[in-house]
Amino acid sequence: MITFPSCKINLGLRITEKRPDGFHNLQSCFYPVNWSDVLETIQTNEFSFSSSGLPIPGDAHNNLCVKAYNLLKADFDLPPVQMHLHKLVPIGAGLGGGSADAAFALKSLNEQFGLGLSVSQLEDYARLLGSDCAFFIQNRPLYCIEKGDVFLEIPVDLKGYYIMLVYPNLAISTAEAYGGIKPRYPEMSLMEQLQLPIDTWRDTVHNDFEDSLFPKYPVLPQIKQQLYDAGAVYASMSGSGSTVYGIFNGPVVVPNQFSTYRVWQGEL
Numbered sequence: 001m002i003t004f005p006s007c008k009i010n011l012g013l014r015i016t017e018k019r020p021d022g023f024h025n026l027q028s029c030f031y032p033v034n035w036s037d038v039l040e041t042i043q044t045n046e047f048s049f050s051s052s053g054l055p056i057p058g059d060a061h062n063n064l065c066v067k068a069y070n071l072l073k074a075d076f077d078l079p080p081v082q083m084h085l086h087k088l089v090p091i092g093a094g095l096g097g098g099s100a101d102a103a104f105a106l107k108s109l110n111e112q113f114g115l116g117l118s119v120s121q122l123e124d125y126a127r128l129l130g131s132d133c134a135f136f137i138q139n140r141p142l143y144c145i146e147k148g149d150v151f152l153e154i155p156v157d158l159k160g161y162y163i164m165l166v167y168p169n170l171a172i173s174t175a176e177a178y179g180g181i182k183p184r185y186p187e188m189s190l191m192e193q194l195q196l197p198i199d200t201w202r203d204t205v206h207n208d209f210e211d212s213l214f215p216k217y218p219v220l221p222q223i224k225q226q227l228y229d230a231g232a233v234y235a236s237m238s239g240s241g242s243t244v245y246g247i248f249n250g251p252v253v254v255p256n257q258f259s260t261y262r263v264w265q266g267e268l
């Protein structure tokens with residue numbers, strides 16, 4: 001079976017408090033974006049995992065796709081599979097690419113081998129693999145709270161808008177980014193801010209990671225400004241960085257200043 005694990009952007013990201021388990025509670029709208037990897041799983045005689053495309057740091061047996069397989073294997077009589085991941089979504093990018101690989105692996109194994117797992121059961125498995133993973137089971141716009149793995153409905157629809165994602169060849173680890181955070185409750189509700197017209201978001205909708213990462217990596221605020229200069233109606237860093245995105249009314253020519261970065265553009 002072949003699937004296309006995609007990625008997400010964060011529309012606003014407020015880190016409200018540090019939890020007793022060391023993680024942080026947050027508020028954010030996760031929005032799916034079609035920049036995708038390719039994941040193939042084929043039934044075979046002996047388990048194997050391989051990858052191509054962008055190099056993935058760490059040992060292959062620690063890949064989130066392998067962890068997803070082992071998690072289901074512990075509870076079900078799964079046959080061996082040959083898994084191949086073609087990695088296209090940048091890593092350490094704030095796009096949840098690795099989390100999407102894990103969630104799509106769970107979904108394909110469930111379908112391919114008729115495990116009969118429901119959406120909420122798949123989300124429970126995904127939560128064991130990472131905070132962002134559960135979102136990719138439903139993979140639709142959701143307001144995320146707690147560790148980012150508990151969902152509320154939000155009527156945000158960006159269909160018809162275009163997005164440009166700019167990855168400045170700078171990997172930021174999620175743990176490093178959380179290390180710079182001073183949690184606080186926002187004065188205005190993000191849920192309410194996101195329901196106002198998109199041209200108000202520039203002044204209201206904020207990613208808290210920008211406060212510590214923009215002074216540390218000046219290229220990030222520079223890209224955000226360049227996206228506004230190119231006509232974005234809203235621009236922000238995604239997640240814990242380093243990708244910065246701009247939302248536009250239509251397709252745009254990629255600015256020359258981005259020629260050495262990895263850039264993806266498409267319809268939302």
Ligand SMILES: C[C@](O)(CO)[C@H](O)COP(=O)(O)OP(=O)(O)OC[C@H]1O[C@@H](n2ccc(N)nc2=O)[C@H](O)[C@@H]1O
Nearest residue numbers: 022023024099130131132133147148174175178239240
């Ligand atoms: C920044 C976001 O992408 C926002 O969407 C996510 O919160 C990150 O989620 P993720 O990459 O799936 O993170 P995990 O793999 O679960 O955790 C990596 C590390 O990030 C920190 N972490 C992560 C999620 C969270 N709600 N609080 C945290 O403090 C912890 O130090 C953790 O050890």
Ligand SMILES: Nc1ncnc2c1ncn2[C@@H]1O[C@H](COP(=O)(O)OP(=O)(O)OP(=O)(O)O)[C@@H](O)[C@H]1O
Nearest residue numbers: 057058063064091092093094095096097098101174
């Ligand atoms: N399939 C995978 N794709 C990407 N990274 C993976 C994968 N499996 C395991 N990893 C490990 O996860 C780390 C990347 O996690 P990290 O959370 O920084 O990046 P991300 O996938 O861009 O997501 P985000 O920055 O949004 O949390 C890599 O250093 C790598 O060791």
